[in-house]
Amino acid sequence: MMLSRGHRFCSPFRSLLVALCLTGLVSGCAVAPREELGGAQRIVARAYSLGADHLATEHYQVAYEALKRGEAHLNAGEYEQARSAFAIAEHFARVAIQAAQEEQDRLEREFKAKEEAAERRRQLEARQEASLSQDSPKSATRPRRAPEAKPAPEPPPEPEPEKVSHYDVQEGDTLWLIASRPEVYGDPLLWPVLYRANRDQIKDPRRVYEGQTLEVPRNMTDADLDEAREQARQSEIFPIGQLLPLPSSIK
Known part of the structure; x- marks a missing residue:
């Protein structure tokens, strides 16, 4: 008789506990992904600051659009879709950063190679000019331009004679x-x-x-x-x- 009443008491308690657990799980899933939003915004902004918008345009564009899409989901209360969009934005922003750095390194190597080539060309031209000047006749044998004739200076005006009384x-x-x-x-x-x-x-x-x-x-x-x-x-x-x-x- 006692066992029967105890069994009837435990069943409602167990049902209430399960309901509370489910409520907690649902509440956890309903929390807005503000932290994920901040992380995605920071990494996309870093990509932009490194020039990814023009050095790695394709990857940066995907990250930027995913960030904007996640913000729209967040504002609509669609938290799961927002989390997925923020994750995509963060991933492609990191890819864009790496691609931008690699492109920047390539451009710097290319610029340095052009500068070195220009310097070698200048040095070669200088050596050729020095060689030609050594092989040319001495400057003493070169015809010299006759100095331009200077106009004869005008004679000074004659002083006026002193007036007499x-x-x-x-x-x-x-x-x-x-x-x-x-x-x-x-x-x-x-x-x-x-x-x-x-x-x-x-x-x-x-x-x-x-x-x-x-x-x-x-x-x-x-x-x-x-x-x-x-x-x-x-x-x-x-x-x-x-x-x-x-x-x-x-x-």
Whole structure:
């Protein structure tokens, strides 16, 4: 009688225990695969940083698409499908990393080989050039270009003669010739200035005598000079038409 009641008590307990176990298993399967998501994201990002997107394009593309597919499953609550997609993404990301590293190594070897070939070519050209320069005639026998003729330097300008305040009359002088001399006025039309300043010893402006010392006025305005030139042009004492141009001996 006691065994019968004990047996009836154990059966419901056993059923409850099995139900609890099944509930635990189901709950474990329903946990979102966040850790798997993080691992897949990190390995795909590493593949991208190593240039797998262009060095191992095919494998990287598979990994990237699997990662995106797993994220979509995760958002839809399809956890088992998400775990499978994340595993695929991680696998192909690792394959892409290895392929990218191998491709990078190949490119570096190829670049180094090209650089070495270019250096050998430069060295060969340098040796050939040195050999040609040794075999060529000496530079002393080569025709030399005639130096370009340099234009003759222009003679320095003649210094202006120092202006005088007195002039000693020479044989053959006239007021016209004296006024034209550079050290006097350099302008024969200014002879009236000399005549007016030396009226005390010049009676006839046509005649001056050797040994006379004439005063040469300097403090004159432009108006005074213009007036003297106009007087010379109108005067018949030294006809301009006959006296100009001056003889070359007094220019």
